[in-house]
Amino acid sequence: MTTFNQDFEAAMKAVRVRSVVLVRGFMIVSLICACAGGCFRSQAPQAEGQAEKVAAEPRPRTKTYTLTGEVRKVERNKGEVTIRHDAIPGLMEAMTMPFHVDSHELPEDLREGDQVQGTLTVEREEGSVSAYQLTDLTVTKPATAAALVLDLSKKTPELRPRARRLEKGELVPDLALTDQDGKHFRLSDLRGYVVVLTFIYTRCPLPDFCPAMDRKFAELALSISAFPRRAEKIRLLSISFDPDHDTPEILRKHARVRGGIPPLWTFAVASHEELAHIAEPLGFVYGPGKNEIIHNLCTAVVDPSGKLARLETGTQRNKWSSADLLKTVYSLLPPFQR
Secondary structure (H helix, E strand, O other), rough: OOHHHHHHHHHHHHHHHHHHHHHHHHHHHHHHHHHHHHHHHHHHHHHHHHHHHHHHHHOEEEEEEEEEEEEEEEEOOEEEEEEEEEEEEEEEEEEEEEEOHHHOOOOOOOOOEEEEEEEEEEEEEOOOOEEEEEEEEEEEEEEOOOOOOEEOOOOOOOOOOOOOOOOOOOOOOOOOEOOOOOEEEEHHOOOOOOEEEEEEEOOOOOOOHHHHHHHHHHHHHHHHHHHHHOOOOOOEEEEEEEOOOOOOHHHHHHHHHHHHOOOEEEEEEHHHHHHHHHHHOOOOOOEEEEOOOEOOOHHHHOOOEEEEEEEEEEOOOOOOOHHHHHHHHHOOHHHHHO
């Protein structure tokens, strides 16, 4: 009996030892799993967050196009060349715009009138152009000799190239337009009126550019409308150079906010092909930028016969006052309407 009891106690002791070992082992394994699970849980959101961050940062998409056109202006000190280029399928219509070209990329004999070809590299982010660069510019056809005239303003007359920009008294090129009500007309349809025109686009974010022209034209409209007899023969025309966005509906809403009421003040839009007819003669330049359309300012007064009476181009020149411009406008009216 004693031997049986001793054997039983020994067996129970062995069981208790094994149980303690198993319990401790289970606790250790559980602790390891908990730690591992905690680590995985803390890392998973971080990896997910990193993936979201990478996905939230759009990568620019680069594409190259062949650009062909005619050189309109060369500014070597700025590394800039203005080209009236042909339509680029899949990118933009034909237009006149400036391009930055590294000085070592500019052909030494490049001049106005040259036919050129180059590679236009465009970067897009979220569907819009974020940057562009013109490289490999070559002359495919040299310009013909420019027409020469006598400069009689000097004591000793000398030959000089004829200026491309319109001079006062020259006929302003015609162009087709669509107004804020969807009606089609031509600039020449306004013959018999004194026309003050400027170039804008409704999405312009720069307060000193298109919004400033809208404010100035609003002042002109207010002053002119105070004299109905004068207003009968005066037309204010704000021409959009953003046909892809500025539809008649958009222009109509914009006009309502700005106070543009036809027939005195009309907003209209022209295609890039039509704008090419008038932009260069008036010194107006525009082209796509990173977040907006890059452009200069241009305001012109056209007399009743369709000839240029006054031209203001550039930021400084367009700081004209409505009172000053109205003097020019009123001087072009028939005596009985002044």
